[in-house]
Amino acid sequence: MPVQNIAAFCLFVAFTVVSGCNIPPSQWCSSEEVAKTCQVYQQCKNYIQNTANVPVNFTLYYESLCPDCKNFFKQQLYKAFKSVGSIMNLTLIPYGNAREQKIGDQWVFDCQHGKQECIGNVIETCAISILGNISVYMPFIYCIEHSSDSQPSKSAQKCASQFGIDLAPIMKCSTSKMGNDLEHQMAVRTDALRPRHTYVPWVTLNGVHTKEIQWKAEHNLIQLICETYQGGSKPVACSNLKTSGRCYKIDSKPDV
Numbered sequence: 001m002p003v004q005n006i007a008a009f010c011l012f013v014a015f016t017v018v019s020g021c022n023i024p025p026s027q028w029c030s031s032e033e034v035a036k037t038c039q040v041y042q043q044c045k046n047y048i049q050n051t052a053n054v055p056v057n058f059t060l061y062y063e064s065l066c067p068d069c070k071n072f073f074k075q076q077l078y079k080a081f082k083s084v085g086s087i088m089n090l091t092l093i094p095y096g097n098a099r100e101q102k103i104g105d106q107w108v109f110d111c112q113h114g115k116q117e118c119i120g121n122v123i124e125t126c127a128i129s130i131l132g133n134i135s136v137y138m139p140f141i142y143c144i145e146h147s148s149d150s151q152p153s154k155s156a157q158k159c160a161s162q163f164g165i166d167l168a169p170i171m172k173c174s175t176s177k178m179g180n181d182l183e184h185q186m187a188v189r190t191d192a193l194r195p196r197h198t199y200v201p202w203v204t205l206n207g208v209h210t211k212e213i214q215w216k217a218e219h220n221l222i223q224l225i226c227e228t229y230q231g232g233s234k235p236v237a238c239s240n241l242k243t244s245g246r247c248y249k250i251d252s253k254p255d256v
């Protein structure tokens with residue numbers, strides 16, 4: 001760094017300390033208010049405009065019958081989807097700790113919680129593909145995950161009638177070549193994780209998994225999404241958060 005830049009930087013740091021900006025630099029452009037407090041409003045302005053309304057990518061790797069996955073749906077995911085879904089690009093990957101093997105032209109799956117779990121995974125995978133719209137398939141999948149029935153085909157039936165979803169094409173898909181290929185794609189996406197997942201549920205935030213991100217997702221997903229979102233206007237649920245929770249830093253490096 002040239003000398004004059006270092007000088008400018010030091011002056012800048014001194015200035016921000018004086019002005020009461022006690023927020024980590026990674027958050028300086030998190031809102032206009034913060035940018036002004038930290039004296040970087042002009043510098044952040046273009047950045048804020050460029051990133052306005054870009055949703056936070058949040059991906060859940062899970063398997064249909066695992067109790068911790070079900071709890072994550074119940075305690076965090078569905079509430080977050082309903083209250084901050086507009087700023088979250090949610091992707092569901094139902095595969096988890098399953099294994100696959102190609103036999104002939106079919107993929108054969110071996111699931112942690114047995115055959116029923118494989119059936120649940122492929123029903124949910126087919127629902128995602130056939131229904132297409134997350135506002136439609138999320139309540140349906142949540143309902144299946146919320147059910148204590150150990151046979152996902154039965155809970156799918158109940159949930160489909162509850163939400164007025166035509167189940168026939170989804171069930172047809174789940175036993176067809178199409179469903180088999182779609183589930184294989186879920187396997188490929190899961191196996192592409194770096195670092196590899198070591199448990200489920202496993203989450204990534206803007207493509208990154210760290211212990212800290214995982215911990216926050218499991219304890220207050222709404223807050224995690226709100227503080228990661230870089231866009232201008234946040235949903236109401238974000239302003240109901242305790243401000244004390246806003247200052248911790250998100251480690252953006254993957255922990256290997």
Ligand SMILES: *[C@@H]1O[C@H](CO)[C@@H](O)[C@H](O)[C@H]1NC(C)=O
Binds near residue numbers: 090091
């Ligand atoms: C949402 O996530 C999917 C992958 O999970 C990605 O293909 C898509 O581009 C993302 N959309 C936005 C708007 O970020």
Ligand SMILES: *[C@@H]1O[C@H](CO)[C@@H](O)[C@H](O)[C@H]1NC(C)=O
Binds near residue numbers: 135
């Ligand atoms: C998705 O479904 C919701 C709820 O039914 C509906 O309001 C919305 O228009 C749909 N979006 C698209 C892109 O079809």
Ligand SMILES: *[C@@H]1O[C@H](CO)[C@@H](O)[C@H](O)[C@H]1NC(C)=O
Binds near residue numbers: 056206
């Ligand atoms: C979300 O994922 C898409 C597709 O990979 C990417 O283009 C986009 O930049 C990501 N959004 C953020 C906020 O990282």
